Amino acid sequence: xxxxxxxxxxxxxxxxxxxxxxxxxxxxxxxxxxxxxxxxxxxxxxxxxxxxxxxxxxxxxxxxxxxxxxxxxxxxxxxxxxxxxxxxxxxxxxxxxxxxxxxxxxxxxxxxxxxxxxxxxxxxxxxxxxxxxxxxxxxxxxxxxxxxxxxxxxxxxxxxxxxxxxxxxxxxxxxxxxxxxxxxxxxxxxxxxxxxxxxxxxxxxxxxxxxxxxxxxxxxxxxxxxxxxxxxxxxxxxxxxxxxxxxxxxxxxxxxxxxxxxxxxxxxxxxxxxxxxxxxxxxxxxxxxxxxxxxxxxxxxxxxxxxxxxxxxxxxxxxxxxx
Amino acid sequence: xxxxxxxxxxxxxxxxxxxxxxxxxxxxxxxxxxxxxxxxxxxxxxxxxxxxxxxxxxxxxxxxxxxxxxxxxxxxxxxxxxxxxxxxxxxxxxxxxxxxxxxxxxxxxxxxxxxxxxxxxxxxxxxxxxxxxxxxxxxxxxxxxxxxxxxxxxxxxxxxxxxxxxxxxxxxxxxxxxxxxxxxxxxxxxxxxxxxxxxxxxxxxxxxxxxxxxxxxxxxxxxxxxxxxxxxxxxxxxxxxxxxxxxxxxxxxxxxxxxxxxxxxxxxxxxxxxxxxxxxxxxxxxxxxxxxxxxxxxxxxxxxxxxxxxxxxxxxxxxxxxx
Numbered sequence: 001x002x003x004x005x006x007x008x009x010x011x012x013x014x015x016x017x018x019x020x021x022x023x024x025x026x027x028x029x030x031x032x033x034x035x036x037x038x039x040x041x042x043x044x045x046x047x048x049x050x051x052x053x054x055x056x057x058x059x060x061x062x063x064x065x066x067x068x069x070x071x072x073x074x075x076x077x078x079x080x081x082x083x084x085x086x087x088x089x090x091x092x093x094x095x096x097x098x099x100x101x102x103x104x105x106x107x108x109x110x111x112x113x114x115x116x117x118x119x120x121x122x123x124x125x126x127x128x129x130x131x132x133x134x135x136x137x138x139x140x141x142x143x144x145x146x147x148x149x150x151x152x153x154x155x156x157x158x159x160x161x162x163x164x165x166x167x168x169x170x171x172x173x174x175x176x177x178x179x180x181x182x183x184x185x186x187x188x189x190x191x192x193x194x195x196x197x198x199x200x201x202x203x204x205x206x207x208x209x210x211x212x213x214x215x216x217x218x219x220x221x222x223x224x225x226x227x228x229x230x231x232x233x234x235x236x237x238x239x240x241x242x243x244x245x246x247x248x249x250x251x252x253x254x255x256x257x258x259x260x261x262x263x264x265x266x267x268x269x270x271x272x273x274x275x276x277x278x279x280x281x282x283x284x285x286x287x288x289x290x291x292x293x294x295x296x297x298x299x300x301x302x303x304x305x306x307x308x309x310x311x312x313x314x315x316x317x318x319x320x321x322x323x
Numbered sequence: 324x325x326x327x328x329x330x331x332x333x334x335x336x337x338x339x340x341x342x343x344x345x346x347x348x349x350x351x352x353x354x355x356x357x358x359x360x361x362x363x364x365x366x367x368x369x370x371x372x373x374x375x376x377x378x379x380x381x382x383x384x385x386x387x388x389x390x391x392x393x394x395x396x397x398x399x400x401x402x403x404x405x406x407x408x409x410x411x412x413x414x415x416x417x418x419x420x421x422x423x424x425x426x427x428x429x430x431x432x433x434x435x436x437x438x439x440x441x442x443x444x445x446x447x448x449x450x451x452x453x454x455x456x457x458x459x460x461x462x463x464x465x466x467x468x469x470x471x472x473x474x475x476x477x478x479x480x481x482x483x484x485x486x487x488x489x490x491x492x493x494x495x496x497x498x499x500x501x502x503x504x505x506x507x508x509x510x511x512x513x514x515x516x517x518x519x520x521x522x523x524x525x526x527x528x529x530x531x532x533x534x535x536x537x538x539x540x541x542x543x544x545x546x547x548x549x550x551x552x553x554x555x556x557x558x559x560x561x562x563x564x565x566x567x568x569x570x571x572x573x574x575x576x577x578x579x580x581x582x583x584x585x586x587x588x589x590x591x592x593x594x595x596x597x598x599x600x601x602x603x604x605x606x607x608x609x610x611x612x613x614x615x616x617x618x619x620x621x622x623x624x625x626x627x628x629x630x631x632x633x634x635x636x637x638x639x640x641x642x643x644x645x646x
Binding site: 075132134144146148153154155156157158159160161162163164165166167170178179180248251252253254255256257258259260286288290291293294295 | 481
């Protein structure tokens with residue numbers, strides 16, 4: 001009896017593979033750095049070698065695999081499994097699903113990584129039991145996934161949920177990679193938080209200054225979150241400001257979608273109440289009672305397992321739907 | 324054979340009833356002023372008398388009626404047909420569907436009027452053939468309807484599509500009836516356009532000044548649209564500014580929903596290119612190519628029939644779905 005799903009989380013820095021059982025638990029996993037030139041063929045070769053190693057180290061074989069789900073940091077056509085573009089990997093128009101199904105001879109499903117994370121949270125994380133969800137992942141950028149009637153919503157060309165580029169600051173917003181200014185992601189992502197911290201580090205004292213020196217006149221988003229939790233006021237204010245921006249943007253989204261649940265994940269979400277308190281306050285200020293009264297805002301639960309479990313959830317979800 | 328649908332458009336100033344055939348054409352209609360005290364029981368009594376008159380003046384009887392669809396300017400539970408609140412009529416918690424089905428003995432379906440208009444446009448107007456639509460009605464307020472996979476999307480408590488209260492101007496926005504400031508509806512509705520025109524009429528000359536005097540030192544939104552079309556520069560600028568605001572708000576909505584079609588109706592939409600050109604430009608400035616390349620923006624087609632046809636479309640749509 002086929003009993004596990006392979007989930008693959010493809011990122012610009014690393015590739016994670018995991019075997020996930022039908023309850024959504026990771027039973028075995030593996031992480032390799034993404035091949036240096038990131039080419040399509042080298043990544044496929046890495047997938048092959050990693051899957052062999054993963055199975056060899058586990059008690060499973062290909063016979064046990066229900067299918068392979070893959071989360072991709074880019075645009076794709078969910079129905080054909082053809083990848084349009086992955087900017088970070090330099091991929092354009094690659095038939096990933098087709099090629100992997102030929103190699104592995106099991107069903108392969110691809111999804112944008114933020115969408116996969118949203119489905120994963122609905123399967124076994126913070127979204128369990130809900131069927132109208134907006135899921136945000138606050139990392140280097142800000143990814144979003146929209147769940148409607150229990151299913152990922154793709155929109156006209158698969159771009160639904162690309163909320164990182166909502167304009168939130170028309171005047172004086174920072175320039176974004178996308179060419180616009182003042183995008184949600186230039187104001188509230190981990191990257192934005194690091195930039196703001198670097199701008200303010202000169203005036204700062206104590207913990208932040210020490211950590212900045214220790215990291216060779218630099219700072220990571222993870223450290224900003226940790227310092228905020230240790231009580232550093234500069235880091236706390238910067239994260240709180242991001243929360244305020246996010247809360248307003250989410251309020252505006254709720255007028256359109258009136259979701260029952262908003263799930264917020266990614267590295268910055270580990271700041272907990274330092275992020276969530278101002279975020280929720282701002283959300284309440286901008287969303288009318290009628291629109292927000294049935295909407296909860298919660299922290300994602302899958303943490304760094306979100307990528308693998310989210311990818312595996314594709315097979316679980318669509319397998320269930322078709323049976 | 325049952326062959327027509329009764330559509331009812333309930334407004335704060337008038338009630339419109341119409342018989343609509345299964346191709347979506349109005350074959351007979353009737354408009355009465357809304358009863359002065361607007362009470363629930365008087366409105367129901369008006370529905371009864373109006374429906375009798377409508378049928379008497381037509382070649383149809385109740386035997387021919389597939390069902391009655393009603394568009395309501397308020398919040399309701401679509402599944403039970405219970406109306407939570409209609410602020411303009413002072414209604415709270417009324418079992419409208421239940422009561423009318425008892426009186427008429429035909430299926431009755433209720434829907435928020437903006438949602439019904441969206442469904443109507445999909446049936447026989449500008450949204451024909453599309454199944455992922457955002458529909459805006461720019462009137463006294465700004466109503467919205469979201470069509471997902473060919474169906475009205477209600478969200479967690481029926482508030483999906485209430486986009487009139489998206490915050491578009493945080494600094495210096497006008498106060499809104501809702502208690503917030505700078506809502507889409509305080510910046511770009513017919514009401515907003517009238518207010519802005521009144522503010523600028525003193526510095527204006529020619530057509531606008533004349534019309535303002537003729538209307539007893541006042542102006543209607545309809546006149547502002549007409550004057551803009553006749554070339555009045557103040558009215559043109561005011562409508563264009565509303566278009567710019569709408570374009571940006573719609574761009575932000577597209578990141579979330581990536582619709583294939585945006586349909587814009589209501590009185591202000593009659594301004595045509597004066598509204599649509601700046602609106603489309605602003606939309607293109609704020610929406611990334613990937614997100615907007617499969618999205619068209621079009622003017623609604625049902626015009627002042629939208630209310631009746633939209634209401635009737637409820638019966639057509641759900642009858643089809645269930646058969």
